Amino acid sequence: MAGDVVLGFDGSAGAQSALGVAVTLARALGAPLAIVFGYEPNPMGGETSDFQNQLKRLGEGFVHAAATEARRLDRDVIVEPIVVGRRPVDALLETATERAARLIVVGSMGELPIVGAILGSVPHKLLHRSRIPVLVVPRPD
Amino acid sequence: MAAVTGLVGGDAPALDAAPGKGLKSGALGLVSSVVIGVASTAPAYSLAASLGLVTAAVGLLAPSVMVLAFIPMLFIASAYFYLNRVDPDCGTTFTWVTRAIGPKTGWMAGWGILITDLVVMPSLAQIAGQYTFLLFGANGLANNRFWVGVLGVIWIVVMTAICVIGIELSARTQVGLLGAEIVILAIFAAVALAKVYGSHVARSIHPGWGWLDPFHISSTGALAGAILTAVFIYWGWDTAVTVNEEAKDTKRTPGVAAVLSTLVLVGIYVIVSIAAQAFHGANFLTNNSNDVLGALSRDVFGSGWDKFLVLAVLTSASASTQTTILPAARSALSMSVHKAIPERFGTVHPRYLTPAYATTWFGVFSVVWFVGLSLISNEVLLDSILALGFGIAFYYAMTGYACVIYYRRLLFRNLKNLLFVGLAPLVGALILTWAFLDSIFVYSNPANAAGSQTWFRFIKFNVHVAGIHFYANGLGPPLLIGLGLLVVGLPLMLVWMIRHREFFRHTASHAESLHAAAPPLTPGVSAVTG
Numbered sequence: 001m002a003g004d005v006v007l008g009f010d011g012s013a014g015a016q017s018a019l020g021v022a023v024t025l026a027r028a029l030g031a032p033l034a035i036v037f038g039y040e041p042n043p044m045g046g047e048t049s050d051f052q053n054q055l056k057r058l059g060e061g062f063v064h065a066a067a068t069e070a071r072r073l074d075r076d077v078i079v080e081p082i083v084v085g086r087r088p089v090d091a092l093l094e095t096a097t098e099r100a101a102r103l104i105v106v107g108s109m110g111e112l113p114i115v116g117a118i119l120g121s122v123p124h125k126l127l128h129r130s131r132i133p134v135l136v137v138p139r140p141d
Numbered sequence: 142m143a144a145v146t147g148l149v150g151g152d153a154p155a156l157d158a159a160p161g162k163g164l165k166s167g168a169l170g171l172v173s174s175v176v177i178g179v180a181s182t183a184p185a186y187s188l189a190a191s192l193g194l195v196t197a198a199v200g201l202l203a204p205s206v207m208v209l210a211f212i213p214m215l216f217i218a219s220a221y222f223y224l225n226r227v228d229p230d231c232g233t234t235f236t237w238v239t240r241a242i243g244p245k246t247g248w249m250a251g252w253g254i255l256i257t258d259l260v261v262m263p264s265l266a267q268i269a270g271q272y273t274f275l276l277f278g279a280n281g282l283a284n285n286r287f288w289v290g291v292l293g294v295i296w297i298v299v300m301t302a303i304c305v306i307g308i309e310l311s312a313r314t315q316v317g318l319l320g321a322e323i324v325i326l327a328i329f330a331a332v333a334l335a336k337v338y339g340s341h342v343a344r345s346i347h348p349g350w351g352w353l354d355p356f357h358i359s360s361t362g363a364l365a366g367a368i369l370t371a372v373f374i375y376w377g378w379d380t381a382v383t384v385n386e387e388a389k390d391t392k393r394t395p396g397v398a399a400v401l402s403t404l405v406l407v408g409i410y411v412i413v414s415i416a417a418q419a420f421h422g423a424n425f426l427t428n429n430s431n432d433v434l435g436a437l438s439r440d441v442f443g444s445g446w447d448k449f450l451v452l453a454v455l456t457s458a459s460a461s462t463q464t465t466i467l468p469a470a471r472s473a474l475s476m477s478v479h480k481a482i483p484e485r486f487g488t489v490h491p492r493y494l495t496p497a498y499a500t501t502w503f504g505v506f507s508v509v510w511f512v513g514l515s516l517i518s519n520e521v522l523l524d525s526i527l528a529l530g531f532g533i534a535f536y537y538a539m540t541g542y543a544c545v546i547y548y549r550r551l552l553f554r555n556l557k558n559l560l561f562v563g564l565a566p567l568v569g570a571l572i573l574t575w576a577f578l579d580s581i582f583v584y585s586n587p588a589n590a591a592g593s594q595t596w597f598r599f600i601k602f603n604v605h606v607a608g609i610h611f612y613a614n615g616l617g618p619p620l621l622i623g624l625g626l627l628v629v630g631l632p633l634m635l636v637w638m639i640r641h642r643e644f645f646r647h648t649a650s651h652a653e654s655l656h657a658a659a660p661p662l663t664p665g666v667s668a669v670t671g
Contacts, residue, residue: 011491044180044463045463045467046233046468047231048231049229050474051231051471051489054487054488055489058489058494118308119308120308120309
């Protein structure tokens with residue numbers, strides 16, 4: 001399973017664009033495609049289990065839809081949907097390490113840098129923390 | 142944070158790597174556990190909101206109440222610990238009571254959580270509004286009801302938006318903010334005491350051991366009222382106990398974290414209350430109950446430095462607002478998942494990944510409640526804190542009873558079970574039940590609510606039955622708010638029962654093991670664990 005292309009997918013427009021690019025790259029590299037959704041509730045505010053289950057369900061919906069779409073785009077690419085109960089960036093980095101991935105692909109929200117700084121920007125954090133190449137795909141206009 | 146070792150297991154079915162019930166991946170260290178527990182309790186805000194009310198009830202014996210009120214808290218925390226262990230559900234008391242006693246009682250317990258979270262919001266908004274004005278030296282505006290109200294509404298809206306969007310402070314920032322809060326409170330107490338002993342401060346008193354002796358409290362009514370108020374200051378501490386279950390080293394961390402956060406909290410409350418009343422006497426605190434720390438800070442620190450304490454109250458209030466909105470939304474989400482309230486409340490926003498619908502509605506209700514209360518009550522803070530005591534006592538007591546009932550078959554297996562699973566929760570629940578009932582009679586006399594407002598003046602009686610004195614002369618706002626909102630839950634539950642039977646088909650069950658995870662709560666199935 002080494003050499004995966006890891007795609008971060010959260011259902012946003014940017015993630016949809018990234019999906020197309022990731023499928024093309026996986027095909028070109030002959031690599032499996034791991035489609036990852038990460039979530040982790042704010043630990044402030046106590047117990048979270050029902051909430052986590054809801055998040056997990058939402059994430060499963062996202063990655064399964066993305067996997068179906070990826071197989072439709074190219075049925076030769078091996079696709080694996082993955083939901084990880086960790087913050088998105090940690091989920092991507094952990095999956096990438098686990099699979100000795102060649103590349104992480106994410107979509108950008110196309111928001112102002114200040115908005116990203118306040119809301120927390122996954123591409124931004126990834127670029128700083130990842131030890132492997134990160135490809136950021138803009139959302140369509 | 143940088144550790145990236147495998148939580149996602151290689152070829153194993155990766156979807157199972159996500160945490161299911163009771164299987165947490167978000168491991169918390171010791172420091173984080175303590176920080177979350179103490180920050181949720183919000184010491185600076187709690188003192189700002191309630192110190193004057195405790196001295197109003199018991200005068201110089203306030204420090205003794207700070208210690209005394211911790212006892213039921215500690216006992217109930219034991220119930221939280223054992224119930225959470227087998228059923229770590231974010232519905233907490235709602236789910237546990239449904240399991241142990243039944244769906245109707247469980248529904249009311251869930252309602253109790255929601256309205257208690259709602260009732261604290263005006264107090265948070267009020268404190269946030271006042272102390273923001275104090276921070277900028279606008280002391281006149283800090284006493285202006287209208288402008289404090291405006292700022293308070295903005296506060297609720299902003300904090301709700303933060304929770305909807307899911308903005309989080311990093312763990313390090315939280316540790317920093319909480320550390321600053323505690324250090325500032327400690328410096329405040331030290332400077333106040335140094336001045337009391339060192340220089341001549343008007344109306345200052347030297348502290349005495351008698352301040353810690355609860356047996357000097359004059360009447361049981363005053364004691365009940367004071368406990369109900371002081372229970373509020375420890376409210377949120379249970380979070381430290383429950384999130385600890387997720388700790389990295391589950392054998393050691395939970396216990397150590399609970400002990401540490403306890404020492405920090407009881408220490409702060411006792412020392413600050415001693416220092417505060419030593420500085421200007423108890424009456425000063427009672428008379429300035431609205432902005433007790435702001436007023437004291439000006440005299441203790443002098444102009445300029447006093448802003449640090451004001452800032453500590455504000456960061457504390459923001460943490461407290463967050464740890465009110467988040468669990469309220471999660472309780473609603475849990476109730477919705479179990480079909481006890483409409484389905485929409487259980488939805489998660491696809492972009493923000495928060496229970497945005499439940500959170501938004503909680504914000505809307507909070508604004509409506511805050512504005513409404515500001516219009517009709519002269520003492521928003523006072524009435525809210527006292528009313529809050531009823532709500533907390535109600536659902537904490539329910540938690541205690543649920544623990545004893547749920548584990549009834551295990552209590553006599555060994556001494557540890559008997560003490561920690563049986564006796565402690567039961568005694569805690571009984572103390573809170575007593576404080577709840579006794580306070581009804583205390584606050585049905587509006588003279589005991591310092592606001593002295595009276596609603597429903599036609600309700601008047603004065604009878605002695607079996608040696609107990611029952612009286613009412615109109616009703617004070619705290620009682621009406623506290624009990625009234627609880628009672629409103631009954632018709633709402635009935636309406637829901639008629640329309641949606643499913644939740645009410647749950648049947649009570651009991652545990653056969655202290656360790657095995659409880660089976661999912663399924664309607665119509667009387668599941669027994671173990």
